[in-house]
Amino acid sequence: MNDLLIAILIGLAAGTIDVVPMIIQKLDKTSCLSAFVHYFILGLIIPFVNIDIAPWIRGASIAFLMSIPVMIIVFSKDRKAIIPMSLFSLILGAGIGIVGSIFIG
Numbered sequence: 001m002n003d004l005l006i007a008i009l010i011g012l013a014a015g016t017i018d019v020v021p022m023i024i025q026k027l028d029k030t031s032c033l034s035a036f037v038h039y040f041i042l043g044l045i046i047p048f049v050n051i052d053i054a055p056w057i058r059g060a061s062i063a064f065l066m067s068i069p070v071m072i073i074v075f076s077k078d079r080k081a082i083i084p085m086s087l088f089s090l091i092l093g094a095g096i097g098i099v100g101s102i103f104i105g
Contacts, residue, residue, distance in 0.1 A: 006103045011043020014092050039092060042066060046093065047100025059097020063089045
């Protein structure tokens with residue numbers, strides 16, 4: 001299968017995993033869409049970054065760093081949201097890194 005198509009599927013899966021709890025909590029549509037797009041794009045980026053470290057560390061690091069601007073915005077409105085956002089960034093980023101290394105190389 002085409003590497004780009006695999007990356008799209010990884011991004012769709014990561015975005016869905018992140019958004020489902022947000023929908024259950026009845027968060028606003030803009031926040032849900034923003035989170036989905038964030039992880040969709042990370043699914044397109046992380047598998048193609050070539051840094052000589054373990055895939056899960058690469059994914060977690062990139063996802064966390066890319067989440068910092070969003071966390072700065074959210075911090076002023078809801079300080080408690082930073083912890084779950086950080087955890088999801090680390091976990092989903094690591095997952096994207098691992099799955100990307102398996103299917104894309």
